């Protein structure tokens with residue numbers, strides 16, 4: 001089959017693009033598809049002109065790679081294998097030396113992001129080549145690496161060394177890791193979750209709608225929690241911002257006075273990574289009663305420490321043994337249970353660090369938690385703990401009477417917090433909530449002395465000792481160097497997340513590019529022009545779309561290669577001077593075109609669409625306005 005090869009430059013108008021811009025050569029190709037044998041035939045082109053350095057504005061991209069049409073072989077994973085050197089403009093370069101072969105009709109390649117690329121053409125053996133003009137060519141001696149030179153495109157920076165081992169484990173990918181993806185998607189799904197039919201009649205409460213219970217709402221009002229008040233939890237969406245929140249409702253609660261709102265304001269200002277932030281507190285009759293609502297940040301997929309570690313499925317080893325077995329027998333079974341189920345010590349210290357960190361802020365703000373309980377601490381992924389019920393006790397008990405010294409009261413509650421922390425750590429170490437009951441404490445401490453370090457035991461003993469006046473700051477030396485381990489783990493995890501994020505930034509960039517391509521390709525009409533998408537610049541982009549996405553093997557089967565797609569899009573985004581060969585669908589014509597030209601076509605065509613569009617929005621608009 002005969003193919004006509006056209007070298008196209010700048011002349012983007014005219015229908016079709018195959019208007020003869022240059023001489024052509026005929027190439028025999030048996031299959032007609034874009035495959036290697038065809039490519040090898042094309043690479044017979046003389047190398048000399050094609051390897052000449054090409055200067056883009058003040059920056060020269062000196063490439064040793066042949067610029068011959070390269071189809072399958074060009075799918076190497078790097079953007080451009082050639083070394084890229086930044087060359088400053090040299091006065092000598094600006095004088096254009098005329099060459100007999102250079103035709104004055106050569107049109108400078110039009111502005112690509114303000115980068116003018118001029119060109120001349122030359123006929124070698126019947127094939128026309130286009131080169132940058134002398135003014136643009138730069139001598140190697142002029143090369144001066146200018147570190148301040150900024151480009152309008154990003155080059156994929158590779159993977160940081162410390163991530164590579166992890167990457168090797170996970171398997172390199174263009175996308176965010178599967179585990180993280182699943183986790184985030186799961187959270188999204190939970191955030192979008194809607195109440196089923198049973199709760200369809202839940203009202204809108206002030207600015208919060210789409211209420212969805214986070215636990216079964218007990219129909220029995222005798223099911224009391226929170227100091228005698230029935231309580232329920234909902235996810236709700238803020239009507240104005242669309243942000244999800246968590247509402248804790250106390251049923252049938254009448255607020256006597258508004259003094260407690262002073263403390264509420266203190267809680268609202270408390271911001272810490274281990275605290276569920278309180279947003280607001282209000283009363284409502286929307287449920288048909290007097291309800292008190294506490295609005296907190298919503299953390300999808302969280303569960304309480306109680307449900308995570310103290311499952312009711314397993315019998316508690318510390319539960320009173322009614323059988324007539326000797327005490328030693330029960331102690332042995334507790335030991336066995338503890339050995340089989342015990343939490344790793346580093347995890348317990350991890351929790352201690354998080355909880356003490358939150359308590360430190362709370363106490364130093366003149367407040368007390370008062371709900372340090374496994375049911376009021378939520379845990380999300382990566383063992384992140386958060387105190388989830390802050391401020392409720394202060395409002396419900398509302399002890400702001402004149403007779404009470406508020407400072408003394410807070411100090412008392414802070415001491416209670418520390419005792420509660422000791423019990424919590426003991427319960428976690430024994431995996432038993434019954435272990436913290438007064439009669440079990442000595443057995444429990446004995447048990448943990450056998451399983452954990454003396455540091456952990458000492459911390460628990462300190463917190464549970466009734467005599468001393470304790471302080472949260474006393475715990476810091478007890479935690480000691482474990483802080484550094486925790487920090488190191490956190491920093492490593494941040495680096496992993498940043499690496500995952502950087503991949504998605506690249507994907508976002510390519511998505512915007514594809515959004516532009518998709519907006520242009522196959523558009524039925526623009527400004528009453530039904531042939532718009534099939535002519536001029538758009539025709540080039542259509543062929544490019546085929547080149548990127550519709551490659552086939554020699555025998556016509558689809559060739560799906562992500563690396564090829566990503567590489568082509570990256571080169572398009574960068575507008576590199578590398579040329580590719582595009583073929584019309586009827587296989588009668590081929591066009592040799594550079595990515596820089598294609599990028600220009602894309603920008604031009606997209607602008608045409610934007611200019612005709614009444615609404616210019618979101619990503620595409622941002623992207624476009626940034627570049628214009």
Ligand SMILES: Nc1ncnc2c1ncn2[C@@H]1O[C@H](COP(=O)(O)OP(=O)(O)OP(=O)(O)O)[C@@H](O)[C@H]1O
Nearest residue numbers: 214215225233246276297298299302303304375388
């Ligand atoms: N801020 C929050 N974001 C998301 N889910 C939360 C949040 N706070 C609590 N939850 C979830 O709501 C559910 C109920 O929480 P709650 O604090 O009422 O615990 P509980 O074990 O039911 O305690 P109680 O028996 O005292 O009501 C739990 O599954 C918990 O994980």
